[in-house]
Amino acid sequence: xxxxxxxxxxxxxxxxxxxxxxxxxxxxxxxxxxxxxxxxxxxxxxxxxxxxxxxxxxxxxxxxxxxxxxxxxxxxxxxxxxxxxxxxxxxxxxxxxxxxxxxxxxxxxxxxxxxxxxxxxxxxxxxxxxxxxxxxxx
Amino acid sequence: xxxxxxxxxxxxxxxxxxxxxxxxxxxxxxxxxxxxxxxxxxxxxxxxxxxxxxxxxxxxxxxxxxxxxxxxxxxxxxxxxxxxxxxxxxxxxxxxxxxxxxxxxxxxxxxxxxxxxxxxxxxxxxxxxxxxxxxxxxxxxxxxxxxxxxxxxxxxxxxxxxxxxxxxxxxxxxxxxxxxxxxxxxxxxxxxxxxxxxxxxxxxxxxxxxxxxxxxxxxxxxxxxxxxxxxxxxxxxxxxxxxxxxxxxxxxxxxxxxxxxxxxxxxxxxxxxxxxxxxxxxxxxxxxxxxxxxxxxxxxxxxxxxxxxxxxxxxxxxxxxxxxxxxxxxxxxxxxxxxxxxxxxxxxxxxxxxxxxxxxxxxxxxxxxxxxxxxxxxxxxxxxxxxxxxxxxxxxxxxxxxx
Numbered sequence: 001x002x003x004x005x006x007x008x009x010x011x012x013x014x015x016x017x018x019x020x021x022x023x024x025x026x027x028x029x030x031x032x033x034x035x036x037x038x039x040x041x042x043x044x045x046x047x048x049x050x051x052x053x054x055x056x057x058x059x060x061x062x063x064x065x066x067x068x069x070x071x072x073x074x075x076x077x078x079x080x081x082x083x084x085x086x087x088x089x090x091x092x093x094x095x096x097x098x099x100x101x102x103x104x105x106x107x108x109x110x111x112x113x114x115x116x117x118x119x120x121x122x123x124x125x126x127x128x129x130x131x132x133x134x135x136x137x138x
Numbered sequence: 139x140x141x142x143x144x145x146x147x148x149x150x151x152x153x154x155x156x157x158x159x160x161x162x163x164x165x166x167x168x169x170x171x172x173x174x175x176x177x178x179x180x181x182x183x184x185x186x187x188x189x190x191x192x193x194x195x196x197x198x199x200x201x202x203x204x205x206x207x208x209x210x211x212x213x214x215x216x217x218x219x220x221x222x223x224x225x226x227x228x229x230x231x232x233x234x235x236x237x238x239x240x241x242x243x244x245x246x247x248x249x250x251x252x253x254x255x256x257x258x259x260x261x262x263x264x265x266x267x268x269x270x271x272x273x274x275x276x277x278x279x280x281x282x283x284x285x286x287x288x289x290x291x292x293x294x295x296x297x298x299x300x301x302x303x304x305x306x307x308x309x310x311x312x313x314x315x316x317x318x319x320x321x322x323x324x325x326x327x328x329x330x331x332x333x334x335x336x337x338x339x340x341x342x343x344x345x346x347x348x349x350x351x352x353x354x355x356x357x358x359x360x361x362x363x364x365x366x367x368x369x370x371x372x373x374x375x376x377x378x379x380x381x382x383x384x385x386x387x388x389x390x391x392x393x394x395x396x397x398x399x400x401x402x403x404x405x406x407x408x409x410x411x412x413x414x415x416x417x418x419x420x421x422x423x424x425x426x427x428x429x430x431x432x433x434x435x436x437x438x439x440x441x442x443x444x445x446x447x448x449x450x451x452x453x454x455x456x457x458x459x460x461x462x463x464x465x466x467x468x469x470x471x472x473x474x475x476x477x478x479x480x481x482x483x484x485x486x487x488x489x490x491x492x493x494x495x496x497x498x499x500x501x502x503x504x505x506x507x508x509x510x511x512x513x514x515x516x517x518x519x520x521x522x523x524x525x526x527x528x529x530x531x532x533x534x535x536x537x538x539x540x541x
Contacts, residue, residue, distance in 0.1 A: 003452065011452055017520045034538035035523060036483035038446055038464045038472065042522040059522040063448040063463070067520065 003064055004098035010068035015075050018057040020044045025128060028121025030113040038062060039106070041070045043113035047121050051082045058113075065103040069093050069110035082118050142457045142502045146341075146436060146495030147290050147318060152387065153343035153496070159390040160345065163383040171380045172371060182382045189389025193350050196396045197316075197335060198326040205351050205372045206385050210317040211241040213336035213351040214284075216376060217313045218245045220362030221282045221334070222254060225311075229279030230254045233310075235267050237478040238286050242315055246284070263479050264429035265294035272301050273308075282311045287319035287335075291462065291475040291491055292428030293437025295319065302331025311360060317341055317349075321395030322403060322434055327352060333360050337392075339384065343496060344391030348384030398496070406494050407435035409503050413492060414438055416507035421514055423527070427476060427489060436494040439476075441485040442510075444524035444533070445517040450490060453513025457506055462489035484534065 003011075019042075020027045026047050033039040039062035046055040056074035060067045072093055077085045090107035093099070099107060143151075163185060171186045173179025190201040207213045222232070234246055236258050246256045257275040259267045272283060283305050288295045298314060305312035313334035316325060320337040327335060338349035353375065354360045368377025417424060423443040439462075442450060447461030462473030464487060472486035492506070518524040523533040 008452075011449070014520055019525060031522065031538075035487070035533055038483075038487040040522050040533075040538070042525075059520050059525055061444060061521045061523045062446050064452040066446075067449060 006072075006097050007064055007068040007099070010071040010097070011064045014058075014067060014071045016055075016057050016071065016078075017059065019059060020046060020055070020057055025124055026121070028117040028119070028124070030116025030118075030120060032109055032112045032116055033062070035061065039066050039109055041066065041109050041113040043070060043073060043110075043117050045077060045085075045114075045117045045121060047082065053077045053080055053082065053085055062106065062109075063103070065097065065099055066106040066109060068097050069099075069106045070113060072096060073110040073114050077114055082122065085114060085118060088114055140456060140505065142498075142506055144492045144494060144498065144502070144506065145458045145460055146498075147293075147491065147493035148460060149340050149346065150343045150495055151497065152340075152345055153391060153394060155394060156344055156387050156390045160383040160387040163386050167382075169382070171382055171385075172369065182380075185386050186380055186382060189385045189392075192389035192393040192396075193337070194352075196321055196325065196392045197332075197337075197352060198328050199352050200355065203352050203355050205353055205375050206380055206388075207349045207351055207376060208347050208381070209340070209349040210239070210315065210336050210338035212376075213338070213349050214239070214241040214313075214315055215245050216351050216362065216365055217334040217336060217353075218242065218282065218284055219249070219365050220375070221311055221313070221360070222249050222252075223363035224361050225281040229277075229281045231257070231277055231280045233257045233259065233272060233275045233280060233283045233285075235259045235261055235285055237261050237265060237289060237291075237475045238284070239290060239315055239317070242284055242286070260480075261294075261478060263481060264432075265289050265292045265427075265475070265479055266429055266432065267296060267301075269297055269300040269304055273304055276304075276308050276310055280308070280310050282313060284313040284315070287314045287316040287325070288323070288434045288437075289428070289475065290318050291473060292439045292479075293318070293434035293493075294429040295323070295432045295434065297432075298332070299330045305333075306331045311358075318434060318437075321392060321399065322436065324399070327354070333358070339388035339391055342391045342395045345384050345387040348381055348388040350388065402496060403435045406496075406498065409498055409500060410436060410438050410492070410494055412500070413494075413503050413507060414440070416504070417510060420507070420511045425485070427479065427481070427485070438492045438494075440490055440492070441476075441481075441488045442490065442514050443485075443488055444521045444527060445514060446487050447489055449517055450510070450513055453516060454506070454509045457509055460491045460493075462486045462491070482534065 058070040060070045090111040093107035169178025169182035171182040190204045194201040311333045321342040333354045335352040340346040427439040447463030462476045464472040476486035
């Protein structure tokens with residue numbers, strides 16, 4: 001089974017490899033998978049006050065298709081609002097990277113990582129709002 | 139860019155001298171070795187007998203004890219199912235090990251569905267089963283012990299002579315799958331107490347689709363019920379017209395392997411050790427799988443912590459190796475051999491097997507070291523596990539959201 005050119009390109013030149021400060025209020029972090037399953041993806045987004053993703057980073061332990069899926073996901077989320085980023089479907093990743101059926105789980109993991117990162121930053125914001133309200137009612 | 143082949147435990151190229159020996163038996167000497175009444179048959183039979191001698195000599199057997207097969211899978215099935223059916227009245231218990239090749243595991247599993255009992259021994263962390271484990275497993279109704287000579291994934295060599303003499307003492311037949319060991323390290327069926335032995339031609343620079351099983355004829359005389367019925371070829375154990383060119387190639391390959399073993403095993407072991415030393419010098423967090431000493435001279439299995447095996451193979455795409463990673467197997471399960479060592483599944487996912495061969499050069503090894511080091515560094519740069527480890531967090535104790 002040969003890899004598609006796009007998978008090879010993302011593997012050789014992964015976009016947005018890196019890490020952000022996990023505790024920053026405008027950063028959302030999604031970590032999905034487990035080492036004994038052979039895949040771990042960490043995807044992070046930085047979100048501005050208008051809920052727009054201004055930067056994204058990833059680190060992935062996994063096969064070439066998992067690396068390519070997460071690399072592509074960081075490219076796609078950049079510039080989108082959180083709601084727009086939630087629209088990203090694993091099937092689009094499969095199509096873009098021409099993943100074979102046996103590698104579909106890699107794209108699912110990437111979609112999950114995006115969702116987990118969005119959920120994380122939303123939770124942080126809700127908590128911040130709640131804290132603000134508590135302060136104002138005092 | 140160059141191509142380096144380090145997957146010789148999977149298969150080997152046909153040695154030019156072997157191919158030369160085979161060609162006449164496709165062309166002018168195309169006779170059926172079972173044709174007893176004309177020259178074409180006699181020439182084929184003579185070639186088959188010569189090959190029998192050549193294979194027998196590698197393991198200190200008599201040529202009459204060699205039965206031709208299509209390869210190791212058939213050889214293992216012939217031995218295991220053959221003993222099970224022939225000796226069913228004596229007992230229905232067998233002893234084997236969890237990290238045998240599938241060609242041993244699957245016939246044993248089949249026998250379990252047919253009223254036989256199998257004891258599956260756990261190897262230690264180096265892949266070795268001890269004589270004491272085998273002794274404890276043998277019962278009154280045990281008819282066969284089947285243990286591989288050397289493991290295909292990690293190269294660990296079992297204490298075969300000790301297990302052989304234990305089996306003699308207990309009156310139990312002893313089969314060994316010697317597919318990876320045959321022609322690479324010394325084997326003597328007499329001194330080692332082996333009753334049945336499987337070999338394959340394509341692992342020793344012979345053709346695919348040819349192999350043999352050794353079946354002891356004296357002390358004791360081993361009898362097998364055939365799994366293939368037909369014209370009664372090969373003492374009735376394996377009916378079917380012989381693959382004469384394949385058999386000739388198998389014999390020629392065996393002869394060359396035996397001749398070159400003293401020099402080749404030293405040369406190849408030196409290259410293998412050079413590979414390990416080079417990797418170990420330039421990379422942190424790598425572990426060798428298998429036994430450090432009792433190991434095939436050509437096999438090196440390494441886990442590169444914090445990176446996944448298939449992605450590493452992708453990074454060294456002009457070097458042919460294999461991986462215990464789930465992503466490289468059809469079943470999406472990581473190597474059952476490495477899992478069977480009890481080292482944790484993450485080590486299996488991160489493993490690469492380098493198996494060297496007759497055509498491996500020092501340049502190949504030095505190139506491989508450079509390429510692997512570069513790919514491992516590239517992948518660790520983007521590994522969240524490596525990042526955690528660098529920050530002092532042990533990924534194996536962290537909490538994960540499993541899929």
